[in-house]
Amino acid sequence: MGPMMSGACRPGRTRRSESSVYYETMVRPHPTGKMEAEVGSTMNLEIQTRRVNAKTAVIAIAGEMDVYTTPQVKDTFLDLLEKGYSHLIVDLRRAEYLDSTALGVLVGTLKRVRERGGELRLVAPPPKIRRLLEITRLINVFSIDASEQEATAHLAQEERDAE
Numbered sequence: 001m002g003p004m005m006s007g008a009c010r011p012g013r014t015r016r017s018e019s020s021v022y023y024e025t026m027v028r029p030h031p032t033g034k035m036e037a038e039v040g041s042t043m044n045l046e047i048q049t050r051r052v053n054a055k056t057a058v059i060a061i062a063g064e065m066d067v068y069t070t071p072q073v074k075d076t077f078l079d080l081l082e083k084g085y086s087h088l089i090v091d092l093r094r095a096e097y098l099d100s101t102a103l104g105v106l107v108g109t110l111k112r113v114r115e116r117g118g119e120l121r122l123v124a125p126p127p128k129i130r131r132l133l134e135i136t137r138l139i140n141v142f143s144i145d146a147s148e149q150e151a152t153a154h155l156a157q158e159e160r161d162a163e
Helices: 070-082 100-115 127-135 148-162
Strands: 013-016 020-025 043-051 056-065 087-098 119-123 143-145
Touching: 043 070, 056 070, 056 100, 056 148, 070 087, 070 100, 087 100, 087 127, 087 148, 100 119, 119 148, 143 148
Parallel strands: 056 087, 087 119, 119 143
Antiparallel strands: 013 020, 020 043, 043 056
């Protein structure tokens, strides 16, 4: 371990704006096995939420969801469910990486949403994340749309079909 590593990671920093939350984690494992602090880079995660209607919210994720940042994403999901949103659209177009912790939060959130009679839809996962979903067979569990508009249209159709 390099000089910055003393066995514990520094806590991430949080900045909030009106509809976005930015998380910066200074030390984390890098796919090469080295710690990123040793390489001298930092990791960022941006979470943006937007209301579509009284039942639907969009959560846009940019960056990497890993063991350090996924708790913030989970808190965002839980907060939206507590506010009464039953349909969540998770926009992954700008997501760069998901680890097993992130997959667990997505599956857990899907379960919570369905318990409320809602739906969780993923939008445009990049090829690497789509491949992860295929390998884990979660591609068969999640509804995946090419765009936010497509996800919104599917939810609207499901609402009409339920009536």
